[in-house]
Amino acid sequence: MKKLFGLLLFVLPFVSVAAVHGVELEKAPINLKDKASLQRGALLFSNYCMACHSVKYMRYNRIARDLGWTDDEIVKKMAYGQAKPVDDVMTRMLPGVDMEVLGTHVPDLSLMARLKGPDYIYTFLKGFEYDEKTKTWDNKVLHGTVMPNILEGVQRYSTKEQFSQDVADITNFLAYVGEPIKVKRESLGWKVMLFLFIFFIITYLLKKEYWRDIKH
Ligand code: HEC
Structure with a gap:
């Protein structure tokens, strides 16, 4: 009985795959x-x-x-x-x-x-x-x-x-x-990217401002 159960556990995951086998989705x-x-x-x-x-x-x-x-x-x-x-x-x-x-x-x-x-x-x-x-x-x-x-x-x-x-x-x-949530997640992703991009520009300009009078 135990053996049979073990065999089932082993075989079951393949059953659905077997059904799809040979058919192109x-x-x-x-x-x-x-x-x-x-x-x-x-x-x-x-x-x-x-x-x-x-x-x-x-x-x-x-x-x-x-x-x-x-x-x-x-x-x-x-x-x-x-x-x-x-x-x-x-x-x-x-x-x-x-x-x-x-x-x-x-x-x-x-x-x-x-x-x-x-x-x-x-x-x-x-x-x-x-x-x-x-x-x-x-x-x-x-x-x-x-x-x-x-x-x-x-x-x-x-x-x-x-x-x-x-x-x-x-x-x-x-x-x-x-x-x-997928649709929302993807649109949120773009907003975060946009935010990071704008933030990058501001940081860059700020850096230029700080270093303007410093010889380097
Ligand atoms: C008369 C009842 C009935 C109706 C109506 C029905 N189904 Fe099913 N559906 C079943 C049964 C029963 C199963 C389990 C099939 C099996 O195990 O052979 C199933 C299984 C499925 C599965 C899983 C297949 C798999 O590989 O396990 C999908 C997806 C599905 N149905 C989609 C739909 C969709 C979409 C509709 C509407 C267009 C629909 N069904 C209408 C009875 C129904």
């Missing part, structure tokens, strides 16, 4: 500064993913603040008025239903972009393939996945470009959720 064309894309992604996420998934480390009002919505707007848009701005973004699925219907737990997606990377999510969402032989859907990066091809309708009724854009927007949103 498509680069996700995302941009965390593109608020319009993040807003579209949030709406798509609410419409197509929150029936099963949560992003429970986020609160509605935090997303609202970062994406440029008011508290009222976000609750209306993402939760159909059924949540408070301070609530965590939970799934609409009742507890236990996932086990009953899908036979597995639906993972929370708060940190999925950190765990597997935006490129993985992008390729995964575009990676559903219909197998004519078995008459079932499979996914090329996660073979045998329990998740249904949720975006099938979206894909069927829109152009290739539009579908790629939708998937990119959802991926962008999940990348933002994985590290909400």
